[in-house]
Amino acid sequence: MAAGTAAADDGDDMETSGSPASGQSSPAEGNGETIEMCRRGSEDPEVAEVLTRQPATAKERLLAGARRVFRLKEPPPPETERRIRANDLEYNSQFQYANNFIKTYKYTVLTFWPLNLFEQFQRLANFYFACLLVLQLIGPISSLTPITTLLPLLGVLSVTAAKDAYDDYQRHRNDRQVNNRVSLVLRHGKLTREQWSNVRVGDVIRMENDQFVAADLLLLSTSEPNGLSYIETAELDGETNLKCRQALPATAELGQDETLLGKFDGKINCEPPNNNLNKFEGTLEWNGKKFALDNDKILLRGCVLRNTQWCYGVVIFAGRDTKLMQNSGKTKFKRTSIDRLLNVIILGIVGFLLLMCLFCTIACGIWETVTGQYFRVYLPWDALAPEGATAGATVTALLVFFSYAIVLNTVVPISLYVSVEVIRLMQSFLINWDLAMYHEKSDTPAKARTTTLNEELGQVQYIFSDKTGTLTQNIMVFNKCSIAGKNYGDFIDPVIGEVIEPTEDTQAVDFSANDMYEPSFRFFDQTLLDAVNSGDEDSHMFFRLLSLCHTVMPEEKDGKLKYQAQSPDEDALVSAARNFGFVFLSRTPSSITIRTPRGEEEHEVLCILDFNNVRKRMSVILRHGGKIRLYCKGADNIVFERLGNVEPETKARTEEHLQKFAGEGLRTLVLAYKELDDAYFEEWKKRHHEASVSLVERDEKLDALFEEIEKDLVLIGATAIEDKLQDGVPQTIANLILAGIRLWVLTGDKQETAINIGYSCQLLTDDLQDVFVVEGHTMQDVEAELNRCMDDLSRPSADAKAHQHKQSLSVVTFSDEGYGHDTPEEDPTSNASGSGGFALVINGHSLIWALTSKLERLFLDVACQCQAVICCRVTPLQKALVVDLVKKHKKAVTLSIGDGANDVSMIKTAHIGVGISGQEGLQAVLSSDYSIAQFRYLERLLLVHGRWSYYRMCKFLRYFFYKNFAFTLCHFWYSFFCGFSAQTVYDVFFISTYNLFYTSMPVLALGVFDQDVNAANSRSYPKLYTPGVRSLGFNKRIFVGSMLHGAVTSLVLFMIPHGTYKDAVSPEGYTISDHQLFGAVVATVLVVVVTMQICLDTTYWTWLNHLCVWGSLFTYILLQFFYNYVLGGVYVGSLAMAMSEANFWFCTLLTVIVLMVPVLAWRFYFVDLHPTLADLVRAKQREDKAQKRRMDEFQRTPSARRRGRSVRSGYAFAHQEGFGRLITSGKMMRRPPPLASLSMFSLGRSGASSPRADTQVTFCAEPSSVSMGGGHGDR
């Protein structure tokens, strides 16, 4: 794409980081929909600030409006085009461009209170309570003193305000720090030190190495040759590889001549400020010439200059117009499904509340007419009510409506929101603290980056996973090989003489005889090394080819030879050769130097026939010792087609080995070579030259030539590379699938690689009935293919039934295993639940059509019936679209997990985004909601923490609504006895403190600590997760149940004291049937009853639970007496009087028993007759505890050991087109290497070892016409 332009030499196409298909074919590409990337950082406070900023919501916009009102300043009209003249302050100032002053703070000392309160009251809950407060201030309807609402509201408001103030103070500080940074600005031809805030658009500024770029600059000149400069964009997009930027050749000549730079008066016309990090359009007019400007010439604020001593640039965007700032705060605020349900429920409760009020209003009207109007002799109507009987009753009744709205408002308590947040926060801490999710090697604990989504972790139904870096480590290991029909690499146990899996402790082959060996290289078959050492010609040929046929760059780092490879596969192969004694030492455009056991060899490079996805092979033609040889490595089927006369037996055995490798999930390549005739090669070379300079159909012509020469090959052998899965991935996937979660793998990889990994991580198993592959390029094709899948799926075949049966059976088996008992008669290999189902593999180019509105339902129907779905060659945007599709049409919780920049879009789209931390890129983590170090922790995150969080939250909510209904509805029952006058049963003080002090702690403790099943069993019995997926823990039905429970409780709570205290007198003759005593009794019994209920609900009694539960009761008594006797409450003496009577205790006991026995009976009934799995596991847990029996962990059998394996190719190569053309063209920009023997290169990144900014020399690869992924290979 960009290959033809003048700026062909820079290699920053890597920064697009998309999968290979990105930008080529996505239909959505054109509509301006950009994948939003996260640009956050950690080092730079400014960037960190952007990170923490709240999302720009409608509210914020309103707020911005308010801010404008306060400042009475209109914002300038939106720019359509930016015009700048360098070094011309006057000209630039007419446009009023933003200067480089950064303001991220929201408030000043003066505006804090109005703005903050304004902001806070936009929240519905606060507003609701503010309305209540106003109602309470109106005398005639105030049934409660305003204090009851005012106190909690003030509490919530002031705590929030304090937090906001603190945050804003931090922002102020950050702003000040950033604004006060010093930058060198060219003013009047002289460099002056200016604060960042004083930098203006059009200024020419000088940047030095390792400095943060102060504003978005147009690069003018740099210290490096050809106007190159290198930047690290980690703070912007999280990628740690260096990118290069190149100044226009014309301006690069300015050098650091300050007078020349000071006179630079180029006119720049460019796009208005926007947030697209990868695009820039503009023109520079200078010296009468016009230059096109693109993103390669721009340095963005937030980047760090690396490996460049200095550079000069013109400020184009400053301050809030910079792309960094334009990108801030686009994160969508995620809410959980429980949140949404809560909103519905609360609306429902408000509706219910209004209904009750309406009922009371009507009842009051009737009462006032029948009784109240005659009672006026003792209790006149309110001053507001007119004298007439009907009119007076009506007005009184209407007023009562509001009074009851106030009295009954506690069904929606403020503390619900606060408590939910506290619980979530604590749960987040528990996630952060979990040692079982701490990765020792990378020193990375799990982190809950948002505290609002925890319980949704317990409801995940679809997981969308990235492959590279998530399922796999992105480390390729040379594992096995087949040389001349001989298989090497199996580790044979010396004791039992059988092939076994090597473990960490297995003794690897000792390569230390070779001084260039790598200690990290582990190989377990001594025979191969023996063969090499004994001079076996086949093995020498094999490793010679590996050391020659590649596009790897050597580099010396700390005196050690390192390789920089395009793909980790290549790295693995070349490293393997190196360890076996064939060390690739160096290369020049025309030669390759290797060291073999027989000494150093220099091979003349005649031609590199580079790799691409169609050819699926690469070859080099080398001359050595007068012989011209073509070495070729490639996909098995491709190379086999091109073999000449090969011994059929060798071929058959190699094929057999290849199948074995493939079955083990290894990636295979077949190696072959060919001797070339000098004359033929010369002639071919001529034609090759002609073709390569031809202007039409160049690629086709070259392909034909390559095809011609790569035939009649001689088979050497095959390599098998293990794409190392992260630890525990198959088990994790197996368990997640058993938990009823569907896993979709979305990867930029090629189909073969993806399927390969699918098998090796047990997502695909050989038990699957069929794996559908959808790879059509047109809508018709895709539709037809999908329909075919649909037909297959919907065929109600006998085997589908068998499958059903098998599946249920498998669960039985599994449970037995998990139970740790002896049921060995069942074949353990049949117990994978994946048996029998279907899987779908769809290609990126088919996905384009599958995601159109016409086909998306069909696609979704097919995909959701499949056990596993693999989408390969998808762009980041497509990843997001797939997630969005599921999110939109399935009422299911989705989770995305990934590690790279290309996963950001799907991480942000899904309900929950999980980032793999501890890797290089920060980007995925920064936009994620949870970060974990390893994929396998996902199991614990979901099955343990998610399940617990959901379980706790549901229990909490059930109890919370129960206790508030039990509390509030007593007023309603009382209304029948007090003439519907909105008289409260309880003391005002009790009403204000009920939720705050007496009942909050036990349920909070429950919400934080409760566990029905311990962590080990949560994982052993993944089925425990399914109630969460099906939202069975808390839904509308359960809510209605809690509400009814609460209502019945309140009725009993009211009626039993009513019966007890009707006309009651004390043994001393005092009347104790008064309103205050009655209220105190009901309140006390209520507190006791709800505390007993939480005792029944708590299944995990730590000492903290005990403290909270009994402490609450104690607090109640203490506060009652403190308030009444010390603070002078009007209920003074009531409770004391009640408690001194035996009646009270009998009444309390009776009420507790009457309320608890049915609950007990109900629960016992279900536990006894219809126990849930959790009940059973609990029971078992107790037994286990008694017997100290250990639980065996369930393991799925890897597919390699399966019988009846399918025949499939293991060919997979993460490789995109390599550096072949670049190497031969000699277009390398480099400084003289410090070590003459080794050319040193540093690519953006490669494999696991990332050259960071400390690399001295930077190599800029030519952007190849195919590879968008560049160094990222398959990601």
Next chain:
Amino acid sequence: MKRVFSQQCEELVIKVVQRFEHSTSAIMSSPVSSEQTKTKRPSSSKFRQQQLPAWQPILTAGTVLPTFFVIGVAFIPVGIALLTFSGNVQEVVKEYTQCNSIDPAHNNATCDEVLSSPNHTAATPCTCHINFNVTESLNGRVYMYYGLTNFYQNHRRYVKSRDVNQLMGQTDSALSDCSPFATADKKPIAPCGAIANSLFNDTFELKMLSSAGAELAVPLVRTGIAWPSDKKYKFENPPGPLTADGAFKNTAKPVNWKRAVYELDPAHPENNGYENEDLIVWMRTAALPTFRKLWARVNESAETFKHSLPAGEYRIVVSYAYPVTSFGGTKRIILSTTSLLGGKNPFLGVAYIVVGCICLVLGVAFLIIHVKYGKRGTDTITNRTDWSGH
């Protein structure tokens, strides 16, 4: 609110937990070793790892069934005992709403009619007699209550229509809740509000009739009828002598009252003014529209009534001044003894017996169900495939 709140708590919680762990780590002897080395390794304390030792109760037949039986077995005798106590309380209830005036001038009309007749003056109360026969002597202390029905002392506007501070003796109180009974003749009403204004003002004399027709007055004590705590904490006269010029200077009497507050019991200064126990009893508003309030105690120091109210003929002379029929109310006079549990109320006893029986039935039913159908947890753990819960 949610999100922000969570953030604002974050630092605080960390601090609290750290401190908490620091203080408890010694007790729980958790190895918090990695404090010095700067790794991000989470602490392995049992608290953070959610492995605090815990009691994990489970509902099993072994715990639930005995509970039912124990409750059943315990509640039935308790209920019987409660019923017995309640039954031992002796009570005489006489409704007198429609009693006839004894004044011949009233022509045998009921006092209620007399009160509502237009030419009735408040100065002359209507008197009526309630004659009744106590067949069994009321043993122990005897209390005299008056009872009202359909009287909404618990109405919101009624309940709040008082001034707590005024009753505590503060003369400068705002009386804001007392409207429309806050002021009269531009003077604050003492005590203000609807409750005080509607003070029950019938008075009673209890007489024992001998067979000879002689009347023996039963000595009644009008003190010791209010809660001690009320007297102590809630009612206090303003400073000064209890006269119109003293403590209650510049106050008006409640409109319904015939006497001012300082004339409620001039003979006993400690029972006068706001501290008058009759007033205090009335001011403690009833929970329900049907209620009784203590009016007097039978003086036990009198020889005849030392331990009981002997069986015989009695007469209560009612000074009938309190109209209730206009709103459908009734008035009663009650003579009652008390038990250890107070007055006569079979509710608790019956409820205990019923609950006890239900528990026994439940216990038996569950025992049968359990034995017949109950599933032993671990037997079934492997035999079901649908673990979605109920």
